[in-house]
Amino acid sequence: MVALGNGNLAEISKTADVPAYDRGALTPGIAHFGVGNFHRAHQCVYLDDLFATGADHDFAVVGLGVRPEEKAAFADLTAQDGLYTVTEVDEGVRRTRVIGSVVRLVEPGDRAATMSVLTDPAIRIVTLTITEGGYYLSGDKPNLDHPDLAADAADLSASRTVFGLIVSALAERQKAGTAPFTVLCCDNLPHNGDLTRKLVTGLARKADPALADHIETAVAFPNSMVDRITPATTPVQAQSLRDETGIEDKRPVFCEPFIQWVVEENFCNGRPALETVGVTFVEDVTPYELMKLRILNAGHATIAYPAALLGLTYAHDAMRDDLVLRFFRDVEENELLPTAPGIEGVSREDYLATVTSRFANPAIADTLRRLALDGSNRQPKFILPSVRERLARGEDISGLALVGALWCRYCYGTLEDGTDIEPNDPNWDALQAAARAARDEPRRFLEQRDIFGDLAENPVYAEAFSGHLKALWRDGVRPVLEGYLARRAG
Template sequence: MTSYKLNSENLSKFADSAAIPTYDRADVKVGIVHIGIGGFHRAHEAYYTDQLLHEDGNKDWGICGIALLDFDQKIYNTLKNQDGLYTLIVKELDGTLTKTIVGSIVEYLFAPENPIAVIEKMAHSDIKIITLTITEGGYNYNEATKRFDFENPLIQHDLENPAAPKTIFGYLTQALKSRKEQKLKGLAIQSCDNVQGNGHMIQDMLLSYVEKAEPSLLDWIKKNVSFPNSMVDRITPATNQSDITELINNSGIDDAWPVVCEPFKQWVIEDDFVAQRPAWENVGAQFVPDVVPYEKMKLSLLNAGHSVLGILGALKGYATIDEAVHDPAISQFLSLYMDVEVTPVLGNLEGVDLKNYKHSLIQRFGNIYIKDQIDRICSETSAKLPIFILPTVNAQLNENSSVKLAAFVIAAWAIYSLGTDENGKDLVIKDALADTLHEKALEAKVEPKQFLTIESVFGDLKNSEPFVNAYTESYHNIIKHGIEKCVVDLNSKVLNKIK
C-alpha cells in the first residue's frame, strides 16, 4: 500500500482508511491551552474536543498544546511536522482497530524554546480554559509535610527567574499576572491528572506558590479563576514501533507518533467554569456537581489496580499488564484487594454499579491487544502509591480493618526496588526517587521497616504497628518463598476469612 506523511496537505488521502476531520481546521480558533500533550491527553481531551468541533457552532475550542519540559521536544517536533494531526488507534476487545485522525490541536509551542510565547498564549483573551496532564508528580506536593515543596530546585529557579520559568507554577503565575494587568476576564484551570481532588490540588499548590512569588496576585486569582475537579479514564499504553509500522502498512498513514488506547473512555467534570466552556457533554462527557465519588472509585480501583498488577507482575517477570491479569493467582489477588480492602472505604456511590465496574476493570486490564507495558505502569510509583493505595490503607487502619493485601503490595514494591525480578532479570525503574528507593530497598534487606522511612511517600505509616507487622511478614515471606507461592497462600487465607 502506498503511504503518505500525515499532514494537512495529505489529509484527504486517508478518508478511506480512517475517520478524518470534516471541519475546516483553518477556521478553528484556539480557546484551550493544554499543558502536557502526551498520549493520554491525545486519547482523551483532544479526542473529545475533535468530536465536538464536528458540530456546528463549536469552532472556538481549538487546542494549543504546550510541550513544557526539555524531553517533550520529540512530541513537539512530531506535531509541528504533522500540522498538529495524529492518529488515534482504538484497539477493540476483538482485535479490530478503529482509526481516527484527530485535528483539534491547531497550535503547538515548545516552552523551553520560547517561554514568553507560552506565557503570552496563556494570557491571551481568547483563552478560556487551561487544562493539565502534568503527571501525579507534577503538582510538587510533599506527602510528608502535606505542603508545596519549595525546596525543589526548579521552583527556586522560577522564583528567581519569573520571566523564564521551568515549572507549570511559574508559567501560570506569570500568565495570570498578565491577564490581571490587561484587565482581562479570568479563566478555568482544569486538571486531567489522576489526583484525588485534582482541581483542589492545583488550586492549593498554585496559591501556595503565588503567595511567595506574586502575593499581590492572590486576591485576583481567588475572584477570577476556577479550578474544576475532574475524573478521566482511558487506558493509553505507550506507542510501539509495531503500531507505527502496522498503521503504515495497513492504512497508508505515515504517522510518526500515533496514539493507541482501549475503547472505554470516561470524563466526569465538575461544572465550575468562570468563563465559557465547550459543550463536551454533547460528545459523551458528564458534567456533575460533585466529582469526588467518581474519582475516588477510579483512583482506588483502576489506578491502584494497575499498580498492583504492575508490581506483582514485574517481580514474576511479566512484561505487560494483560499477562499479569491472566495469571489466575494475581487476578484473584486483585479481585480480593478491590472487594475486601477498597470497597468498604469507598462510601456511598449513588448511581454506580460497583460490582459491574470492578468486573469491567478485569476485562479491560486483560485486553490482549493493548499490551500496556508494566515498566510504564510502574514508572513514578513513588508519586502514584500515595494517591492510589495509601488513602485506602489509612482508611482501613482508621476502621481497624484489614490491610494485609495492600501491605503485601508495598512489600513487593520494596523488593522490586532492588532492581531485579525473581528470574534475575534487571528491572527498568523510572522514578524521580529511584536512588532513594534503591538505597532504602538495600537497607530493607536487613530491616524491612527501613523502606517505610521514605516520608515523602509513606508519611508516618512506619508508626502504624498493624501495617508494619503485615508488611514485614509479607516481606519475609516473599524473600523466602517467592511471589507466586505467597500470592496463592495469601489469597487462600483471605478467602477462608471471608467465608
Template sequence: MNRLNDHTVGALPAAVTRPAYDRRALNTGIVHLGIGAFMRAHMAAATEAAIAAGDLRWGIVGVSLRQPDTRDALQPQDGLYTLAIRDADAQGRPRQRLQVIGAVRALLVAPENPAGVLEAIAAADTRIVSLTVTEKGYCHDPATGALRLDHPDIANDLAHPQAPRSAIGMLVFGLQLRLERGHGPLTLMSLDNLPANGRVLRGAVLRFAEAVDPALAQRIAADCRFPCSMVDRIVPRTTDADRAAVSEALGCEDRWPVLGEPFFDWAVEDDFAAGRPDWTLGGVRFVADAEPFERLKLRMVNGTHSSLAYLGAMAGWQTVDKAIAQAPLREHIEALMRDEIEPTLADLPGLDLAAYRANLLARYANPALAHRTQQIAMDGSQKLPQRLLGTVRDRLAAGLPVPRMALGIAAWMHYLRGVDELGNAYAIDDPHAADLTALYQRTLGQGASIEAVQAMLSYAPVFGDLAGNQALAAALLSALRSLQTHGVRATLDAVNRGELGA
C-alpha cells in the same frame, strides 16, 4: 509514503474518521500543558467531538514541558494525529478503529520558547488551561499536597519569571501577564490522578502566586476556577510497531499516533470561568462534586493497576494482559477490589460495583493494548500516596486488616531492588530514585525485618503519618518475607489462602 497532514487527510481510507470541519476557521480556546499520549487519547478526543458539532472556539495549543519530540512529530503533520482504539473480537483477535484528531492547532516546547507559553496563556481567546503533567509535575509533597517552595523547578521559576520550568510557574506568570492585559479570568483544570486534583492545583498556584505578589494571588483566587475531575482511559506507550501498523492502515505516515481502549470516562465539576466545550458529546459527565468519582477511580483503577504492575514486573510478566491472565494474580486483584477497596467507597447512585469490578478486569485483559507493567511502575513515590495509602488509612482507622493492600506496597518496596525474578535488571524511574534505592539497600536489601520495614515507613515524602504504624508494618513484613523468600507467584497463592498479614 506521504506524510499525514492537511493536504493528505482527505485521501485517507473511508473507514478512517477525519475532521469534516474547516480547520482554518478553528480558534484557540484551550492551552494544554503536558501534551502526552493520555491527553491526546482522552481530552483532545472529547474536544474533537465538540468541535465536530460546530463549535470552533476550542482549538488546542499543546505545550511539551521537557522534550521536543511531540512537536517535532506533529508540526509537519499540521497537528494532526491518529487515535487508534484497540480491543479484541469475540475470538480474541485484535482489532482497531482509527480517527484522525484535528483539535490541536499549534505546539510549543516550553524550554525552547517559555515566553510563547506565557503568551498563549495570556491570549484573549484562551478560556481554559488544562494539565496532564503527572503527579510529580505539581512539585508538591505527595504526603501532604503542599507546594514545595524548595523544589528546584519552583526555586528556579521564582528567580527567573521570564523562563519558568514548572507547570505551576508557567500558570502563575501566564496569568499575571493576562491580568495585566485585562483579558479576564481562566479555568485551570487538572486531569492528573490526584485526589481533589483541582484543589491541589489551586493550592499550588495560590502558594506560588503569594510568593510572587500577594495581590496577584488574591485576584487569581477571586476570578479563576479550578474544577476537580476524574479521567479514565488506558493509554499505553506508542511503539515503532504501532507507528508502522497505523501508517500502513492510513496509507500515509503518522509519526506519532496514540492508542487507547474503547472505554472512556471523565467526570468533571461544572465550574468554569469563561465557558467550556460541550464535552458531553465526547462522553463526559458534568457533576457537582467529582470527589466520589475520583476516589472510585484512584482506588479501584489506579490502585489495582499499580499493585498489578509491581507484582507483574517483579515476576517478569511484561504486560498487563499477560499479568492478569495469571490465575493467582487475577484472584488477588479481584479480591483486593471486592474485600478491601470497595468497603471504603461512597455510594454512587446507579453504580453497580460488581459490574464495575468485572468490567475493569476485562479492560486489564485487553490483549490489543500490550500496556507494559514497567511503564505503570514509574514514579511510585508519587503514585502510592494517591492510589494506595488513602485506602490503607481508611481501613486502619476502622480497625480493619490490610493484607492485600500491604502486598501492593510491599511489591513496590521489593521492586526497588532493581532486578526481577528472572534476573533482568531495570532502572528505578522515580523522582526519589536515589534516596529510595539507597534506603532499600540499607534496610530491606539486608533482608526483611520489622526494623527494616519501619525504616521504610519512616520515609516521610511517601508515608507521612503512617510512620511507626504497627499494624501496617506487620502486614508489610509478612508480605516482604514471602516475596523475598518465595517469589511473587507463591506469595499470591499465600495471600489468596489467607496466610499473609495474619
C-alpha cells in the same frame, strides 16, 4: 504513503475516519501545556467529537510547551497541520481516526509567542498534562522554594515554568482588563485543581500579593478525573499504522477504547458543551476520583509487583496468570471495593468489571514496569489510604499488606529468577537500601515515614507486612500467593 495534512484528508478518508467538520472554521479557545499522547487521546478526542456536532468551534486547542525535549514532537505535529491519528485497540478491535482539534503549536521555549497566546482574550481555558513531575511536589505539596519557581517569582517578566507563565499571563490580562482564563489540570493527581491553585497562587503571592488576591477570587481551578490507558507508541505500532492504512503519521497515538473525564462545574470564563459528548460535569469530583484511585490505580499495584517478580511483562500477562488474577480479585473484592465511595447511578461492581476487562486487553500492551513505576509516590496515594481506613474500622488488611510486601520485595532490585530490576522510582536508591535492610528486619522498610507515616507503629499492619515479607523471602512469590488464597478460601 499519504502524509497527514489538511490537503490530504480526502485521500486519507479512504482508510481512516477524518474530522467531520471544517477545520478552517475552528478558532482557538483553549491553550494546552503538554501535547503528549494522553492529552491527544483524551481531551482532544472529546473536542473532536464535539466539533463534529457543529458546536463550539471557538474552543480549538493551541499546543504549548516549556521543555526543549518537546520541540521535536511539536515540529512533527506542526508539519502535519496539527493532525495526528488515534488508534483504539482491543482484542479483535482496531479503529483509526484522524483528530483535528489542535489548530496551532507554539515552539516550546518561545516565551513571547507563548505569552501572546495566553494573553489573547479568545483563550478562555488553559489545560495541563505535564505529568506529576511538573508540579514541583515535595510529598503531596508543591515546593514553592524550588529554584525554578523562585526564579520566576523574582522576575515574572522572564518567567519560564508553566506556572510562572500562567501567573504572568493572568497579571497581563488583569492589567489589560481582560477576563481571566480557567486553569484546568488534566493530570492524574488527587484533587488536581486544588494542587494547581496552590501552585499558581503561591507563586503569585511570592511575586505580588495583590495579584495573588486577584487570582484567588477571579480564577477558577476545577478538579477533574481523567482516565484512558495510553502507553507510549512503539515502533511496531507506528509501522502497523503505515501498513494497514497507508497513512504516514510522525506522532501516532494508540490507546484503549475506554475513555472517561469527570470535571467540576467551576469555570470563570465559559466552557465548551462537552457534556454532549460524554464528559461528566459534577459539583464535586472527589467520589469519582476515589473510586478510580482505590479500584483502578490500586488494582494496578496489586498485579504489577507479583507479576513483575514472576518475570511477566504486560498487564494482560498478569491477568492471564490464574494465581495473579485470583489474588487481584480477592484484594479488590474484599479490601479495595469496600473502601470506594458510593456514587448515585454508578455501580462499584460494574466499575471493577470494566477495570478487569481493561487490564486484560492484550492489544494495548501496557507494561508491568510502567504500572510498577514510582511506588514511593503511588503507594501513599493508591494503597495506604485504604489500609488506614480499614484499620480504623477494625477490618482485615492482610491482602493490602501483602501488596506492600510485594512492593518491598520488588524494590530489593531482583526478580524471582535473580534478574536485576532497573531503577524504577525517583527514590530508587533509598528504596533499595531500605528493602535490603528489610530482608532481615522487615520493619526497616516501614521506617520510611514520608511513605508509611505512622503505619510502622501500627501492630496489625506491621505484623502482617513483616509476616508476608519473611514468607516471600523464605518461600517465593507463587507459594506465598497460593498460601494466602488458600487461607482466604478456608
